[in-house]
Every structure is written in structure tokens, then in C-alpha cells.
Amino acid sequence: MKLPSLNLQILLAAIIGVLVGMYFHTLGTEHQLVKVGLYTAGLAGTLFIDLLKMILIPLVFCSISVGIANLRAHQQMHRVWVTTLIYFTATMMIAISLGLLAANYFKPGSGLHITMFADAMQGFEAKQLPLPEFFAQFLHGLFMNPFEALAKGNVLAVVMFALILGVALVVGGDRFKHLHRLLQEALDITMLIVRWVMYLAPLGIMALLIRLIAVQDVMMLSMLGKFVAVVVGVTLLHGVVVLPLVLYVVTRKSPWWLFHGSREALLTAFATSSSSATLPVTMRCVTQRLHVKPEIAGFVVPLGATINMDGTALYEAIAALFIANLVGVELSFVQQLIVFLTAMIAAMGAPGIPSAGMVTMVMVLQSVGLPAEAIAILLPIDRLLDTLRTTVNVQGDIVGSLVVQKLTLDAPSKVVVAS
Numbered sequence: 090m091k092l093p094s095l096n097l098q099i100l101l102a103a104i105i106g107v108l109v110g111m112y113f114h115t116l117g118t119e120h121q122l123v124k125v126g127l128y129t130a131g132l133a134g135t136l137f138i139d140l141l142k143m144i145l146i147p148l149v150f151c152s153i154s155v156g157i158a159n160l161r162a163h164q165q166m167h168r169v170w171v172t173t174l175i176y177f178t179a180t181m182m183i184a185i186s187l188g189l190l191a192a193n194y195f196k197p198g199s200g201l202h203i204t205m206f207a208d209a210m211q212g213f214e215a216k217q218l219p220l221p222e223f224f225a226q227f228l229h230g231l232f233m234n235p236f237e238a239l240a241k242g243n244v245l246a247v248v249m250f251a252l253i254l255g256v257a258l259v260v261g262g263d264r265f266k267h268l269h270r271l272l273q274e275a276l277d278i279t280m281l282i283v284r285w286v287m288y289l290a291p292l293g294i295m296a297l298l299i300r301l302i303a304v305q306d307v308m309m310l311s312m313l314g315k316f317v318a319v320v321v322g323v324t325l326l327h328g329v330v331v332l333p334l335v336l337y338v339v340t341r342k343s344p345w346w347l348f349h350g351s352r353e354a355l356l357t358a359f360a361t362s363s364s365s366a367t368l369p370v371t372m373r374c375v376t377q378r379l380h381v382k383p384e385i386a387g388f389v390v391p392l393g394a395t396i397n398m399d400g401t402a403l404y405e406a407i408a409a410l411f412i413a414n415l416v417g418v419e420l421s422f423v424q425q426l427i428v429f430l431t432a433m434i435a436a437m438g439a440p441g442i443p444s445a446g447m448v449t450m451v452m453v454l455q456s457v458g459l460p461a462e463a464i465a466i467l468l469p470i471d472r473l474l475d476t477l478r479t480t481v482n483v484q485g486d487i488v489g490s491l492v493v494q495k496l497t498l499d500a501p502s503k504v505v506v507a508s
């Protein structure tokens with residue numbers, strides 16, 4: 090019997106995962122079947138994430154350095170840079186603006202009282218994260234011994250070193266052609282390993298979704314109903330309308346084409362809540378299904394996975410206004426402008442791992458004098474909300490690679506292919 094395509098297998102596995110998770114939820118975590126099921130799902134889910142993380146750092150390192158080096162042939166390096174940064178900034182600004190508009194209109198949190206959450210906040214102490222310190226730490230973390238960064242799995246520092254190495258390969262030209270070739274082969278081999286890891290994706294995604302849905306506290310979701318509705322609504326608006334529209338306007342590609350081609354990555358992001366862990370899958374979708382040239386994908390996607398986070402940015406803005414409403418503080422226009430800017434920095438600085446946005450959220454709250462302890466209210470539901478925002482974070486990177494390709498390499502008048 091012929092198996093359905095991997096893309097379809099992953100979709101079916103996700104649906105089964107959600108259904109089984111819901112069934113386990115109704116049985117309760119004390120049920121013997123659920124205990125065994127959750128243990129097995131835990132093993133399979135962790136194995137899948139571990140395999141993705143195993144290949145992540147070699148992939149980031151090789152794809153960025155080779156991506157930059159190969160851009161030499163198009164003499165478009167600086168145009169790709171500039172377009173990528175403009176795209177990242179512009180789409181994050183749109184996401185935050187949508188979040189702020191919706192939060193001002195629907196006022197989530199007003200009508201609730203902070204005392205209702207006294208239990209959740211008790212004993213929770215938020216780690217101080219003032220903006221200047223955060224910024225200094227962020228800058229400091231950009232550059233470090235590359236061997237240490239590779240060994241510790243510090244994605245941002247690996248990205249920065251690989252960028253510099255890529256530029257050095259371009260500048261050095263033929264002098265470093267062997268190293269260039271070696272890195273190219275290393276990249277090809279990492280992509281081959283990603284292909285093998287993907288055979289486990291249906292099982293891994295199903296296992297992760299079973300666990301996620303079976304153990305979540307849905308009560309808390311309903312208590313924060315309006316806030317959750319605003320976050321989900323704006324996140325979907327950005328992911329289903331804004332990003333596909335940007336793609337359509339620039340490339341004339343349809344939303345259906347986008348979703349069909351990126352389904353594996355979007356489902357992996359949803360199930361893992363980690364843009365970094367999803368990165369190998371994102372690279373595969375972008376280069377193999379959406380036909381982005383490896384030199385563009387190799388630059389835009391890993392960089393995007395670490396700094397381009399539309400879902401996180403809009404979430405941080407809505408959450409800040411929610412907490413202001415909860416404690417009865419009306420934020421002025423200027424204060425909302427501060428929220429706008431800090432939400433952007435916080436999203437850029439958040440690593441692509443589960444709930445990273447919650448940590449950098451403290452900085453946004455502190456910037457306008459809101460109590461950082463209030464994020465204790467959001468923590469119990471964060472794992473659920475993180476699924477969607479990570480999916481939109483990843484989708485932003487995918488759309489970014491298509492947009493940047495169209496505006497740079499596909500712009501016919503500018504292409505100069507070196508001999």
C-alpha cells in the first residue's frame with residue numbers, strides 16, 4: 090500500500106493528535122491509559138525535538154555562511170540585507186499596531202480585578218529586566234567565541250559569526266574556494282539529515298499535540314476569555330490576512346499556495362512552540378516546496394528565526410495593555426508609544442524557544458511602570474497561546490524569504506551573474 094505524502098501524513102497526524110489529546114483530557118491525567126499514553130507521547134515528542142535541535146546549529150552555521158557567500162554571484166548582498174531588515178521591521182510594526190488597536194478597542198482586562206489572581210501572583214517574583222540592561226545584554230550576546238557559541242547552541246551568536254564568515258568568503262573570493270565548497274557540502278549533508286528527521290515528523294507532531302492538549306488548564310483560558318480572544322483574533326488576522334496579503338502584493342502568490350507549501354513548518358511550529366527547533370523544517374519547506382533560492386533562504390530564514398517575531402511582538406503589546414487595564418492604569422499615547430518600541434525590542438531579543446516572550450515581557454511592563462509580577466497571571470495559559478504566536482513567527486520568516494527573493498534576485502534589471 091502506498092503511504093500518503095509526508096505533507097499529508099503530518100496533517101493527519103496533527104488532527105489525530107488533537108483528538109487523542111482531547112480524549113485524554115476528558116479521561117483526566119490520573120487514568121491509567123492516559124498515564125501510559127502521556128509517557129509514550131512525552132518520549133516521542135522529546136525525541137523529535139532533540140533531533141531537530143541536533144541539526145539546528147550546524148544548519149544555521151552552514152546555511153548563513155554559504156548563503157552570504159553565494160550571494161556574491163548576484164552582486165546583491167547589500168540589497169538583500171537592506172530589504173530583509175526593512176521587511177522584518179515593517180511587518181513587526183504592523184503586527185504591534187494591530188495589537189495596540191485591538192487592545193484599545195476591546196479593552197481586555199477591564200472589568201476583571203487583580204485580586205482575583207492573587208493566588209497566581211503570590212510567591213511569584215519577576216526577574217528585573219530594565220531596558221538599558223536588556224539592550225546591553227543583547228548587544229553583548231551578539232559576538233562571542235564561535236566555538237563556545239556552537240557548543241552552547243547560542244543561535245544568535247552563531248548567526249552573527251556565520252554572517253561575518255560569509256562576508257569574509259565573499260571578500261576573499263577564490264582564495265577561500267575550498268572552504269566555501271566544504272561549507273556548501275556540509276550544508277547539503279545537513280539538509281539530507283533534516284530529510285531523514287522529517288520521516289519522524291508525523292509521529293513527533295502527534296505526540297507533542299497529545300501532551301499539549303491533554304494537560305492544559307482550560308479553566309484559566311476561559312477566565313481570561315476576552316484577552317485570549319483578542320490575542321487569538323489579532324494573531325490570526327496577522328497570519329491569515331496581513332502576511333498572505335503582503336506576499337500577494339509583492340509576489341502575486343496565492344495564500345493557498347503559501348499554506349500548502351509551508352504546512353509542515355507551520356504545524357511543527359505549532360506543536361513545538363519553538364521557532365529555533367522548527368528552523369530545519371522551515372528551511373526545507375522554503376527551499377524545496379516554495380522554491381526560494383538557498384542563498385536567500387539561508388540568510389533570511391535563520392536570521393528571521395532569531396529576530397523576526399511578529400506573533401511575539403503583537404502578543405507583548407496586547408498583554409501590556411491587558412495588565413494596565415487589570416490594575417486600572419490608563420496608558421497615555423506616549424506610554425503606548427513606549428510599549429510599541431519596547432515590544433519590538435523585546436520580540437527581537439526573545440530567543441526562539443517556548444515562552445521566551447514571557448521573559449522579555451517583563452521589560453515591556455517595566456518600561457511603563459506596570460507590575461511585572463502580573464505576568465504570573467499569563468503563565469498558566471502561555472503554553473497554549475505560544476503555539477499560535479510561534480506559528481505566525483515562523484510564517485513571517487517564510488513570507489520574508491519569498492518577498493526578499495522577489496524584490497532582490499528576481500528584480501531582472503539588477504541581476505548581474507558573475508562569470
Ligand code: ASP
Pocket residue numbers: 362363364365398400401439440441442443444445446447475478479482
Ligand atoms: N516561542 C516563541 C518562538 O519560538 C517565542 C515566544 O515565546 O514568543 O518563536
